[in-house]
Amino acid sequence: MAEKLADGRKGKRGTNFTNPKKQMLTVIVKKYKNIMENKRTDAATTKQKAQAWEKISQDFNANGISPEHRPAVKLKVLWGNLKRNTRKNFSNLRQETFKTGGGSNPLKEDPLAMQVEEIIGNTAEPMENAYDEAALSENNDEVTGSLEWMYEEIQIDEDFIVQPTVEESELYVLYFFLIFC
Structure with missing residues (x-):
């Protein structure tokens, strides 16, 4: 997806994030876990999150792992995608486990998803329901x-x-x- 510039024109699309870049982002986000995964949406928390994303962007670009500059907006989108894919991965693992009756699962756990799950906590797991x-x-x-x-x-x-x-x-x-x- 092309990035929109301030004057409304579309900018150039950046290169895809590689697995080492994704892992680097998870390591950096882990430092700011308490701010990033805060569910509050008041003005003070939103401001803290914006400042944290700017720090994450600075840390990410300072590591030299990526030759191109990655703005905070792109890193935030990547983090959202990683969280969504992690939840989907854990959901698929659970579904396959129920299909096999608890036996061996043909799907393998993704190491990157395990890192993301460590940060986002139990939001990757469904809530218990005694009546389902x-x-x-x-x-x-x-x-x-x-x-x-x-x-x-x-x-x-x-x-x-x-x-x-x-x-x-x-x-x-x-x-x-x-x-x-």
Whole structure:
């Protein structure tokens, strides 16, 4: 994508970032992790982030790893792309693990994604949800085991009838709703 200049014209496209350049950016961003990954959006935080990106740009260009000057805007776009690709990579790894039933995963972990994940923390992992389908299938024995105690045996003429109470019936309906919906 071409860079827009101040007068509205498009500038020349820069060269692609190589893996060593991406790794260098992750090392530099790690120094400013607390500022970069702050979720606040107030004026003071935004100003801190802009100043941090300028420092990151100075550090990146001072290393001499890249012959061309990389402005803070380009580095910020690269960092956003690295974070997005890391989340996508971890999502694909999780999906493949579920496909194989927890067996060997044909996808390999990306070392660059591991560095980025170390910085962004648990945003690459989904939040736990006790009511989603995966949690129910993992804890299926616990769920069905917990339903067994809800029934009372009532003896009538040597025949056993299992009859749930009102509260237990509601739980039973909720359980089947979660399983089949």
